[in-house]
Amino acid sequence: MNPLSAYLLLSALLFAIGLAGALTRRNAILVLIGIELMLNSANLNFIAFWRYGPNPELPIGIVFVIFSIGVAAAEAAVGLALIISIYRHYQTTNVDQIDSMKG
């Protein structure tokens, strides 16, 4: 198993942990934490392929990760603002109880 596979397996494991947390936890903020973990695992994939890939003199891997980090930060800010606003109206952050639009 070469180093690239080791990094890819670590990234897959982080993705699975983030996915499990986002699907099973009740609190909306923990769902967001799971999503951030998934984004980070994708970033690790990019850097690993940039390092061990065929064309390492182009910094496209790092540039993509820079943009991904920026977009993820913006998304976390907006998501947490939404959670705070929902808490203000429903007095709870339990995703099972925020179901007034349920059919």
Added chain:
Amino acid sequence: MTWSFGILALLTIIGAVAAMSPRNLVHCALSLALAFAGLAALYLRLGAQFAGFAQVLVYIGAVAILIVFAILLTRGTELPGQSVFSRTWAIGLGIAVVVFGVLSGMILSSPAAAHESAITEAPQATVRQIGDQLMSKYILPLEVTGLLLTAALIGAGIIAMHERGSRLAE
């Protein structure tokens, strides 16, 4: 040198698992910061210094702190009798295990894994090179990201603002 990879990977996975396990919410947020730190160290080990420092600055310095603030602003509604997991937690866990199984099966059976690793030297990605590329080839994504960050800033401020005559004023 694989022991350094092993230690950093173990640190990151412990942080990730602790961030998702049932405990005090602030502990979850701080374990997430630990996982981010482990990832930043892995980026440095891979030779992507700018990405590593950007990870520390943005994720640990902004996103983790933001999550801690949001946790502190939305407390006090957890009844101790209720479970912290959703009702359908077994399905979610099963899906995550299946996803990890499929991904690891693909990784281990791909041609990239069968390669013997030629010890290539770390590629050079100085900040000057990244800056040149950002200003010449990737100028459009740069401007669009600036616009996106402005919109997110204004939008988050408006969403979380106290409304006039809101219920909290009563």
